[in-house]
Structures are given as C-alpha cells and as structure tokens.
Amino acid sequence: MTNFISLADVADIDALIQSGRDAKANPFADQHLGHNKTIGLIFFNSSLRTRLSTQKAAQNLGLNVMVMNVGQDSWGLEMEDGTIMNGDKAEHVKEAAAVMGRYCNILGIRAFAGLQDRDKDYSEQVMNQFKKYAAVPIINLESATRHPLQSLADCITIEEFKPVPRPKVVLTWLPHFKPLPQAVANSFCEWMNQRDVDFVVTHPEGYDLAPEFVGNARVTHNQDEAFDGADFIYGKNWSSYIRYGKVLTQDSSWMVTGEKMKLTNNGKFMHCLPVRRNVKVSDEVLDSPQSIVIEQAANREWSAQAVLKAILNNL
Amino acid sequence: MTNFISLADVADIDALIQSGRDAKANPFADQHLGHNKTIGLIFFNSSLRTRLSTQKAAQNLGLNVMVMNVGQDSWGLEMEDGTIMNGDKAEHVKEAAAVMGRYCNILGIRAFAGLQDRDKDYSEQVMNQFKKYAAVPIINLESATRHPLQSLADCITIEEFKPVPRPKVVLTWLPHFKPLPQAVANSFCEWMNQRDVDFVVTHPEGYDLAPEFVGNARVTHNQDEAFDGADFIYGKNWSSYIRYGKVLTQDSSWMVTGEKMKLTNNGKFMHCLPVRRNVKVSDEVLDSPQSIVIEQAANREWSAQAVLKAILNNL
Amino acid sequence: MTNFISLADVADIDALIQSGRDAKANPFADQHLGHNKTIGLIFFNSSLRTRLSTQKAAQNLGLNVMVMNVGQDSWGLEMEDGTIMNGDKAEHVKEAAAVMGRYCNILGIRAFAGLQDRDKDYSEQVMNQFKKYAAVPIINLESATRHPLQSLADCITIEEFKPVPRPKVVLTWLPHFKPLPQAVANSFCEWMNQRDVDFVVTHPEGYDLAPEFVGNARVTHNQDEAFDGADFIYGKNWSSYIRYGKVLTQDSSWMVTGEKMKLTNNGKFMHCLPVRRNVKVSDEVLDSPQSIVIEQAANREWSAQAVLKAILNNL
Numbered sequence: 001m002t003n004f005i006s007l008a009d010v011a012d013i014d015a016l017i018q019s020g021r022d023a024k025a026n027p028f029a030d031q032h033l034g035h036n037k038t039i040g041l042i043f044f045n046s047s048l049r050t051r052l053s054t055q056k057a058a059q060n061l062g063l064n065v066m067v068m069n070v071g072q073d074s075w076g077l078e079m080e081d082g083t084i085m086n087g088d089k090a091e092h093v094k095e096a097a098a099v100m101g102r103y104c105n106i107l108g109i110r111a112f113a114g115l116q117d118r119d120k121d122y123s124e125q126v127m128n129q130f131k132k133y134a135a136v137p138i139i140n141l142e143s144a145t146r147h148p149l150q151s152l153a154d155c156i157t158i159e160e161f162k163p164v165p166r167p168k169v170v171l172t173w174l175p176h177f178k179p180l181p182q183a184v185a186n187s188f189c190e191w192m193n194q195r196d197v198d199f200v201v202t203h204p205e206g207y208d209l210a211p212e213f214v215g216n217a218r219v220t221h222n223q224d225e226a227f228d229g230a231d232f233i234y235g236k237n238w239s240s241y242i243r244y245g246k247v248l249t250q251d252s253s254w255m256v257t258g259e260k261m262k263l264t265n266n267g268k269f270m271h272c273l274p275v276r277r278n279v280k281v282s283d284e285v286l287d288s289p290q291s292i293v294i295e296q297a298a299n300r301e302w303s304a305q306a307v308l309k310a311i312l313n314n315l
Numbered sequence: 316m317t318n319f320i321s322l323a324d325v326a327d328i329d330a331l332i333q334s335g336r337d338a339k340a341n342p343f344a345d346q347h348l349g350h351n352k353t354i355g356l357i358f359f360n361s362s363l364r365t366r367l368s369t370q371k372a373a374q375n376l377g378l379n380v381m382v383m384n385v386g387q388d389s390w391g392l393e394m395e396d397g398t399i400m401n402g403d404k405a406e407h408v409k410e411a412a413a414v415m416g417r418y419c420n421i422l423g424i425r426a427f428a429g430l431q432d433r434d435k436d437y438s439e440q441v442m443n444q445f446k447k448y449a450a451v452p453i454i455n456l457e458s459a460t461r462h463p464l465q466s467l468a469d470c471i472t473i474e475e476f477k478p479v480p481r482p483k484v485v486l487t488w489l490p491h492f493k494p495l496p497q498a499v500a501n502s503f504c505e506w507m508n509q510r511d512v513d514f515v516v517t518h519p520e521g522y523d524l525a526p527e528f529v530g531n532a533r534v535t536h537n538q539d540e541a542f543d544g545a546d547f548i549y550g551k552n553w554s555s556y557i558r559y560g561k562v563l564t565q566d567s568s569w570m571v572t573g574e575k576m577k578l579t580n581n582g583k584f585m586h587c588l589p590v591r592r593n594v595k596v597s598d599e600v601l602d603s604p605q606s607i608v609i610e611q612a613a614n615r616e617w618s619a620q621a622v623l624k625a626i627l628n629n630l
Numbered sequence: 631m632t633n634f635i636s637l638a639d640v641a642d643i644d645a646l647i648q649s650g651r652d653a654k655a656n657p658f659a660d661q662h663l664g665h666n667k668t669i670g671l672i673f674f675n676s677s678l679r680t681r682l683s684t685q686k687a688a689q690n691l692g693l694n695v696m697v698m699n700v701g702q703d704s705w706g707l708e709m710e711d712g713t714i715m716n717g718d719k720a721e722h723v724k725e726a727a728a729v730m731g732r733y734c735n736i737l738g739i740r741a742f743a744g745l746q747d748r749d750k751d752y753s754e755q756v757m758n759q760f761k762k763y764a765a766v767p768i769i770n771l772e773s774a775t776r777h778p779l780q781s782l783a784d785c786i787t788i789e790e791f792k793p794v795p796r797p798k799v800v801l802t803w804l805p806h807f808k809p810l811p812q813a814v815a816n817s818f819c820e821w822m823n824q825r826d827v828d829f830v831v832t833h834p835e836g837y838d839l840a841p842e843f844v845g846n847a848r849v850t851h852n853q854d855e856a857f858d859g860a861d862f863i864y865g866k867n868w869s870s871y872i873r874y875g876k877v878l879t880q881d882s883s884w885m886v887t888g889e890k891m892k893l894t895n896n897g898k899f900m901h902c903l904p905v906r907r908n909v910k911v912s913d914e915v916l917d918s919p920q921s922i923v924i925e926q927a928a929n930r931e932w933s934a935q936a937v938l939k940a941i942l943n944n945l
Contacts, residue, residue: 594716
C-alpha cells in the first residue's frame with residue numbers, strides 16, 4: 001500500500017481485514033518490519049483513540065514514533081498555494097510536509113473539517129497537500145471527509161460479531177447540540193457499500209450525506225423502520241451536508257434507547273467514540289451487553305497495525 | 316501488586332523501599348520485564364518530576380511509554396455516572412478508561428483535587444473510576460488526596476540519610492499565597508505512620524489534616540518546638556481541610572530559614588518540589604548541604620521503578 | 631564534547647561537519663552509543679524541525695527521548711537568582727535543571743530571546759543557568775542569541791553544494807512584520823567567520839548585528855551588490871539589535887525574488903525555516919531548483935546526530 005487516505009488506496013479489503021485480525025491474534029509477529037523506521041503522527045486536532053492506538057500499533061511493529069500537535073508543539077501551517085503569508089500561519093505546508101517527510105518514513109495526519117466551506121473541506125486540501133509534498137506514505141488519521149482507520153476497525157468488528165453471513169447494518173444519525181463533521185459517517189458508508197451487508201442509512205430530513213459517499217445505500221427518515229431486524233446499529237451524529245455545517249435539529253427522539261434496540265434482531269450497538277451519554281445514546285444501551293463500543297475501539301489498534309504493515313511491506 | 320493508588324495497595328513497605336534502592340544501584344537489571352508492554356501516562360494536570368521520572372523508570376524496565384495530556388492532546392472527561400452529557404466534557408470515563416486499558420498494560424493517572432468540594436475530592440472519584448473501568452493496573456501519579464510515588468521516594472530518601480535507626484521526622488506547613496491540595500501532606504502522614512520514626516506534624520491553627528491521614532501523629536502549632544532535635548524537616552504548603560480549600564494565613568514566620576534549621580539536629584530539609592524560594596523556604600536553606608531536595612527528587616525514578624516492577628511481576 | 635551551547639564548545643568544526651556527513655551516509659552505525667541513555671528535550675518555545683530532527687537523530691543513536699513543553703506540560707520556571715517567588719513561576723531553574731539532570735544523561739533546551747531586554751537576552755541566562763545546575767551536557771536547541779544546530783546543518787549543506795572551494799556566501803536580511811530574534815543570523819555569522827568562505831552580510835540601516843557576532847564579515851546596505859556573483863544566499867529576518875527588538879522597516883524591496891537571484895552565480899537559496907512565502911522570499915525562488923531549503927532542513931538531523939555522537943563519546 002502506498003498511502004491510506006481513502007478506500008481507493010486499498011486493493012483488497014478482505015485481506016486488510018484479515019491482516020488486522022491476524023495482528024490481534026499475534027501482535028508482535030512483524031516487529032522486525034519497523035526496525036530503524038519512524039512514523040510521525042501530526043495532529044491538527046485533538047485525539048484520544050487515534051493517538052494511542054496508532055502509536056501502539058506502530059510500536060508493535062517496532063517503529064519509532066514521533067507525535068506533534070500542530071499549533072501547540074509547533075505553529076499553524078498555511079495550506080493555500082500562492083498566498084502572501086502575512087497572517088497567523090508561520091509556515092507553508094510545502095515546506096513543513098517536505099521536511100517532515102525527510103525525518104519520517106511514514107506520516108499520519110489528522111485534520112478535521114472546518115465546516116465553514118464545503119468545497120474546501122471536500123477538496124481534502126490538507127491530505128492532498130501532504131500527499132503532494134511529503135514524498136512518503138500518508139495515513140489519514142481522520143480528514144475533513146473520511147476516517148478510514150475507523151472504518152477498517154468497524155469492518156473488523158462486524159466480521160467478529162456478525163450473527164449471519166450477510167448482516168443488516170444500520171447507520172443512524174444521533175442528536176447532538178454541536179456541529180460535527182460528516183467524516184466518520186461518510187467513511188462508514190464508503191466501506192459498507194463495498195461489503196456484503198444489507199446496509200441502511202437513517203437520518204432526519206436535511207441530513208443527507210454527500211451522494212458520492214451514500215452511494216446506493218437504502219436511505220430512510222423512519223428510524224424505527226431502519227432498526228427493524230438490524231444486526232448492527234452504528235450511531236453517529238453529523239451536521240448537515242446540504243446546509244453545510246448547520247445543526248438543523250437536536251430532536252431527542254433520535255437518541256438510541258433500550259426501547260429502540262428492542263426493534264433490532266438483538267442487534268449490537270456501535271459508535272466510534274467519544275460518545276455523549278444520554279444525549280446520543282442512553283446509559284442503558286451503552287452499559288448493556290449489546291454495546292460493543294469498547295471492542296470496536298480496541299480494534300482501532302489492529303486496523304492501524306494492518307495498514308502500517310501493508311505500508312511497511314511496500315517501503 | 317495489583318494497583319498503586321494508596322498505601323493500602325502495598326503488602327510490604329520495607330520490601331518496596333529495598334526494591335527502589337536496588338533499582339538505583341542497578342537500573343537496567345529488570346529490563347526484560349517490560350518487553351512488549353506499554354504504560355499510558357495520563358495527565359489531567361501539569362507535571363515535571365512525575366512525568367519525567369515515571370517515563371524514565373518505565374524505560375529502564377523496557378516498557379513502551381505513551382503520554383497524554385487530557386484536555387490538551389484530547390478533550391475533557393466526564394466523571395459523574397448517569398449524567399446527561401450536554402456540557403463541555405465530550406467523553407465519559409467509562410469509555411475512555413476502558414479504551415485506554417485496551418491499548419495499555421498499565422495506566423498512570425494524575426488528577427489533582429479541585430478544592431471546591433471536599434466530599435467529592437476525598438471520594439477519589441477519578442482514581443476509582445479508572446480503577447473500576449480500565450481493567451488494568453492503575454498507578455496514582457498524584458490524586459486528589461494522595462501522592463504515594465512521592466511518599467515512597469521520601470521513604471527511600473529517609474532510609475538513605477537517617478543518622479539514627481529511629482529518626483525524628485517533622486512535617487511542617489509552609490506559607491503560600493495560592494490554595495494547594497493536601498495530597499502530598501496526607502500521603503506523607505499515611506506512610507510515616509507506618510514507619511519506625513518519631514513523627515511530628517506542625518501547622519498553624521485551622522490547617523489540621525484529615526483525621527484518617529494524620530492518625531496518631533503528634534501535632535503541634537509550635538513550629539520551633541517541632542523542629543527541636545529533628546533529623547528531617549519535610550516542608551509543604553497545603554490549604555485548609557476544615558475550611559476546605561481556603562488560604563487562612565500566609566504567615567511568613569512559618570517559612571523555613573537557616574535560623575530555624577539551627578533548632579534541628581543538623582537536620583536535613585526535604586520538599587517534594589516545585590518549591591517557591593523565599594516564600595516557603597529561604598535560598599539559604601535550599602542552597603545549603605542540609606537540603607536534600609534534589610536527591611529526594613532523583614529518588615522519584617527509583618520509587619516509580621519499584622512500583623512498576625512489582626506490577627509487572629504480577630501481570 | 632562537553633556541551634553544545636555555542637561554537638566555542640566545538641574543538642574541530644571540520645571534524646564535526648564530516649561526522650554529520652558520515653551519519654547521513656550511515657545513520658545507524660553508532661546505534662549502540664545511546665543504549666540505556668536518555669536525552670530530555672525541553673522546549674520553552676514552539677518547534678517543528680528542531681523537535682523532530684533532534685528526536686530522530688537521538689533515536690538513530692539508540693537514545694531514549696523524553697520531550698517536555700515548559701509551561702504547557704509543566705509550569706513556568708524562574709530564572710533569576712535571589713528572587714522572592716511570589717509570581718507566576720512555580721519552580722526555580724536551580725531545582726528544575728538539577729532534577730532533569732538526574733533523570734537525563736543529556737538535556738536539550740530551547741529558549742528564545744524575549745526581545746524586551748537586550749542585556750538579559752545577550753547574557754544567555756537560560757542556557758547558562760541550565761549549564762550551571764543540570765550537571766549533564768547541555769545542547770542549545772536555539773537560545774536567545776544562537777542556534778548552533780542550525781549553523782552546523784548550514785555548514786554541512788554548504789559543503790554539499792559549494793561549486794568552488796571558497797564560495798561567496800551572503801547573509802541577507804528579509805522583510806517581516808513581526809519582531810524576530812537575531813539568534814539564527816548571529817549564529818550563522820559566528821560559524822561562517824570560521825569557515826573558508828567569502829562572507830558578506832547585507833541589511834537595511836539600523837539592522838546591524840552585534841559586533842561580537844558579525845566580526846570581520848563584510849557588511850553592506852546594498853543588497854544587489856551583495857548578491858552579485860554569490861554562490862549562496864542565506865535569507866533571514868531579524869529585529870533590530872541597536873533599537874533592540876524593534877521592527878524599523880518592512881521594506882518589501884528586500885524580499886528575495888527571481889529577479890534578484892539572477893544577480894548571483896546561479897546561487898543556491900537557503901533559509902532555516904519556517905519562512906513566510908511572498909513576504910520574505912517569493913514562491914518563484916522557493917519552488918525553483920536554486921532553493922535548497924528542504925535539503926538544508928533535512929541536514930538538521932545529521933547536525934544533531936554529529937553533536938549527540940560527540941557528546942555521547944565523552945559521557
């Protein structure tokens with residue numbers, strides 16, 4: 001694998017999922033692969049799971065890890081080409097990416113959507129600038145429109161827990177008072193559309209995801225109907241794509257509760273975390289055996305390890 | 316050892332002190348113990364000595380280390396159960412602790428007292444929530460009411476410097492303009508009460524420590540009397556426990572000076588650091604051979620190593 | 631080498647440059663040198679290249695690395711002796727440096743000029759206090775008046791790219807709207823004055839560097855004249871030394887452009903980075919083959935490795 005920015009970088013999803021499951025079974029089998037190699041993890045935004053799981057996976061593979069918070073450990077980076085840099089950004093990504101690429105064999109980059117300018121966010125400027133200038137493999141640690149390490153962990157989790165060969169998987173919008181990016185939902189759609197699952201997306205009106213992500217998935221505004229017979233409920237809030245970055249409703253009837261989970265086929269509840277309890281989903285659900293959010297988060301280590309191994313094998 | 320949250324987790328203090336002294340004599344003897352194991356150091360508050368000494372001790376034992384500043388590298392964590400999470404905390408400790416416990420074999424947690432609500436602070440909510448949900452050993456890197464890695468380093472230091480088998484050890488309150496936690500003083504009492512020392516606590520009226528910590532220690536409001544013939548002066552400021560979190564006095568006559576040290580039996584001056592010079596203790600004392608604060612701080616590495624070794628031996 | 635605070639600590643510049651070039655050719659040849667040794671990298675200011683390149687070089691040599699941002703990971707440090715510490719600094723450098731020196735075999739320190747008090751900045755208080763109290767070798771990661779790791783990387787770069795045995799090297803002031811330290815420019819002068827180069831410094835009136843740094847270098851206020859026939863253009867902004875810390879002009883005619891580079895002998899453009907594009911130097915220059923800023927930044931790894939090796943050999 002050359003980069004891991006989106007699903008388009010993955011030649012064989014099944015093999016990558018299996019590689020993650022192999023890493024879980026035997027974490028240190030490939031420890032020689034990273035010897036005397038270094039990954040830089042560059043965060044433009046906060047992180048808990050991605051920060052720790054990617055570091056851990058890298059160490060399992062024998063890689064050295066350097067972590068940097070942009071704008072905190074260092075200064076802000078200018079992403080626009082041709083600009084006169086007389087503002088608050090002290091360095092251009094052309095230099096920063098190229099230099100980091102000289103110190104690191106692989107770079108992981110986290111840069112969330114700004115949610116102000118849809119075209120800019122959906123152009124994936126930060127990922128693309130790093131890809132263009134770093135001259136080393138780039139791993140997406142959550143970008144403006146995608147979170148593929150999460151999606152790969154989700155696939156691994158569904159493989160582990162699916163009760164039937166072709167499970168019904170439901171992505172449901174959850175209420176939240178703050179505008180959040182569409183990245184996790186987009187990415188989940190992108191990956192599920194390539195999996196052998198019965199995939200349904202449900203959300204209130206006005207929360208349609210971008211067509212290139214939702215693809216041919218079945219979409220309904222009726223959450224109950226979507227939940228009916230589901231094997232997996234994947235909860236996530238996102239702000240509107242159509243009225244970009246806006247919170248159109250906080251309708252609490254969309255919160256996942258024990259009552260709603262009864263509509264499912266003893267379905268498992270998934271969420272990428274962090275999750276606001278009793279806003280997006282009730283304690284009752286998260287504290288029940290139906291919730292697999294911790295196992296799902298634990299699989300972030302193995303999705304990162306599968307990706308790192310594929311990239312190291314190609315260095 | 317299963318956890319190291321308070322002295323109650325220690326089966327044999329003498330053995331633990333000896334283990335620290337052994338590590339000091341031979342730092343890398345147990346380097347195999349941590350191989351392919353990872354400790355996460357999670358800071359809700361600033362740290363210098365604890366941050367560096369625990370990292371160093373972990374590396375001496377061959378452990379991988381991941382450091383995270385909560386609310387800076389990541390977001391704030393909700394500690395209350397059953398709450399509707401519509402405030403500024405994006406993740407519940409139930410998830411965060413469980414997830415960190417999947418990526419790490421051991422977790423070290425620093426979370427100071429808030430000094431607003433005594434019952435809450437003294438319930439040790441953060442430590443107990445991590446202990447409940449992380450499913451891996453928890454090390455206290457200073458909690459609301461205790462700092463046991465400091466106390467163990469203090470015990471090692473007293474062993475090294477005691478001029479007689481049963482030294483006189485005095486914990487004295489020092490003046491300070493900011494309200495500070497009682498954790499270090501509490502913990503020092505807790506440990507000294509289990510040691511073969513003549514232990515005296517001295518502080519102005521209103522600064523009594525919690526009864527469960529001060530135990531049977533002799534307490535006096537007369538600092539000069541306390542200092543008389545002392546082998547060790549252990550200085551520390553703390554805010555009032557009775558009028559919780561309040562600064563009742565900044566009486567500078569409680570500052571430790573060369574004059575006061577003359578009352579002692581050529582006593583050694585100890586302080587956990589950081590210390591404000593010429594507010595809590597004079598330059599004259601800190602710059603004299605009687606001050607052993609640097610050796611005491613250096614022993615933080617060996618106290619952490621003793622604790623980590625005991626936990627690794629039990630994994 | 632005992633310390634690396636300024637050029638005065640270097641016995642043989644040629645040997646140090648050669649050591650850096652050897653490290654570049656064979657990065658892992660000395661990996662045993664750092665085994666079971668630890669470097670602490672202490673940042674009072676932001677950093678990108680220095681942070682990552684020094685970490686990387688240390689890892690190449692098998693060192694453990696601990697990174698700490700003062701005032702962010704920990705609290706502020708008092709540098710003045712004899713003060714009553716009732717302000718915002720919670721710890722004195724006497725204690726902090728001594729303690730860090732107990733946990734680390736080598737300390738790297740970054741502390742920029744405050745640009746308020748010239749005498750204070752030029753006394754190099756922070757470096758000198760750490761040197762005085764840490765009791766381990768100190769590496770300057772950019773101090774108030776010098777950036778010798780940068781200068782060494784610059785020397786390596788000039789060796790690699792010089793078209794003639796004795797190249798013409800021009801240090802030119804560049805326009806900028808913020809007051810920046812003189813450290814990089816000072817240091818570059820200090821090192822160039824010891825090299826076999828034709829060294830010219832050019833800047834607007836009022837921007838004279840301190841005499842002890844500029845030495846016998848030729849100085850001109852005519853940038854075009856300076857550029858004439860130059861093999862290397864080394865760009866840098868600095869604030870005034872005479873009217874200390876002031877921005878006297880932002881005259882954009884001093885920006886390096888393609889037109890100006892035509893005056894040179896097909897000269898190479900160098901800059902320590904970060905650089906503000908189209909403020910200090912045009913895109914046209916930075917994106918041309920004449921720019922060697924990325925190779926120069928890449929050499930930071932090898933300058934750090936040469937210095938670390940020399941210090942480790944002396945431990």
